[in-house]
Amino acid sequence: MTSTTVMPGGRDADATAIDRLPGVVFQLHRSHDGRLHFPFLAGGGVRLIGIAPERLAEDARPALDRLVEEDYPRLMAALERSMRWKTPVSTRFRLPLKGRGVRWIALRAQPTPADDGVLWHGMLMDISEQVAEEARLRRLSDTDDLTGVANRRRLMARLEEAVSLSNRHATPLSLMILDIDHFKGINDTHGHLQGDEVLREVARLCQAMLREEDLVARMGGEEFALLLPLTPKRRALTLAQRLCGAIAGHDFGVERPITVSIGIAEHRIGEGARQLIARADHRLYAAKDDGRNRALADA
Numbered sequence: 172m173t174s175t176t177v178m179p180g181g182r183d184a185d186a187t188a189i190d191r192l193p194g195v196v197f198q199l200h201r202s203h204d205g206r207l208h209f210p211f212l213a214g215g216g217v218r219l220i221g222i223a224p225e226r227l228a229e230d231a232r233p234a235l236d237r238l239v240e241e242d243y244p245r246l247m248a249a250l251e252r253s254m255r256w257k258t259p260v261s262t263r264f265r266l267p268l269k270g271r272g273v274r275w276i277a278l279r280a281q282p283t284p285a286d287d288g289v290l291w292h293g294m295l296m297d298i299s300e301q302v303a304e305e306a307r308l309r310r311l312s313d314t315d316d317l318t319g320v321a322n323r324r325r326l327m328a329r330l331e332e333a334v335s336l337s338n339r340h341a342t343p344l345s346l347m348i349l350d351i352d353h354f355k356g357i358n359d360t361h362g363h364l365q366g367d368e369v370l371r372e373v374a375r376l377c378q379a380m381l382r383e384e385d386l387v388a389r390m391g392g393e394e395f396a397l398l399l400p401l402t403p404k405r406r407a408l409t410l411a412q413r414l415c416g417a418i419a420g421h422d423f424g425v426e427r428p429i430t431v432s433i434g435i436a437e438h439r440i441g442e443g444a445r446q447l448i449a450r451a452d453h454r455l456y457a458a459k460d461d462g463r464n465r466a467l468a469d470a
């Protein structure tokens with residue numbers, strides 16, 4: 172047996188409680204011809220949508236038209252799946268809200284078959300703060316503490332992605348591994364803190380020389396990786412030589428010049444991320460053997 176708590180004030184009190192909910196409860200109906208409308212909309216969030224509920228009761232389009240462009244097809248696909256498989260829908264999208272800018276909204280809804288299509292019962296909640304917090308945590312877990320560039324984890328994820336794209340589309344992809352020469356000597360002479368400062372500055376110089384779609388990552392210690400999508404080896408080598416020159420000519424505030432050695436490999440179709448790293452690494456050792464302060468590319 173189920174029991175319901177009856178509040179003093181009955182239905183009026185229930186309506187007031189719903190109006191104060193920080194969100195929206197709704198029914199969304201989709202007819203067989205694909206038309207969407209909200210037969211029921213309530214909650215404190217309704218007025219923030221900025222469209223009269225009576226209008227949305229006729230047609231959901233004025234609200235859907237407000238969605239951030241790329242979120243519209245995603246939401247429609249989620250509803251479509253929910254309808255087809257009769258499973259709950261759980262998704263998020265961005266919607267500009269009255270006086271609040273673009274907000275992230277979570278949608279949870281349960282479909283039930285209706286005479287003329289499907290009827291969802293669901294809720295909408297503003298989750299912008301959570302989304303911002305998730306992004307902050309993701310950034311933290313992907314970032315090298317000392318230099319602020321990507322860490323090894325992020326590098327491996329991006330590299331796997333780039334390698335798989337390159338395998339599929341035969342697009343060029345180059346990887347540089349850069350290592351600061353005689354870094355131990357810098358620490359020993361100037362102290363660990365000055366060593367840290369050099370690492371930060373090298374990371375900054377690398378980043379300044381790359382394009383938006385490239386990635387600089389600290390592999391660990393005094394070793395960095397530079398991932399260059401859509402870049403053939405020849406261009407990567409020119410870039411690496413410029414980078415060697417820029418670093419050797421930069422004033423790091425220590426008495427002798429800081430130099431770097433760089434190994435370069437271009438992805439070969441069918442090759443995995445680890446093989447590509449190994450080939451670039453191999454060239455790095457060759458550059459060190461060859462006298463340092465230079466870049467060498469794989470044959």
Ligand SMILES: Nc1nc2c(ncn2[C@@H]2O[C@H](COP(=O)(O)OP(=O)(O)OP(=O)(O)O)[C@@H](O)[C@H]2O)c(=O)[nH]1
Pocket residue numbers: 317350351352353354355356358362363364365366367370391392393459
């Ligand atoms: N300051 C600082 N030093 C680090 C950090 N991580 C690693 N190191 C130091 O980097 C040095 C690396 O030394 P080695 O691997 O001998 O290489 P190297 O002196 O650069 O010599 P080559 O690479 O052969 O030119 C070690 O002394 C490590 O202690 C860090 O986060 N900060």
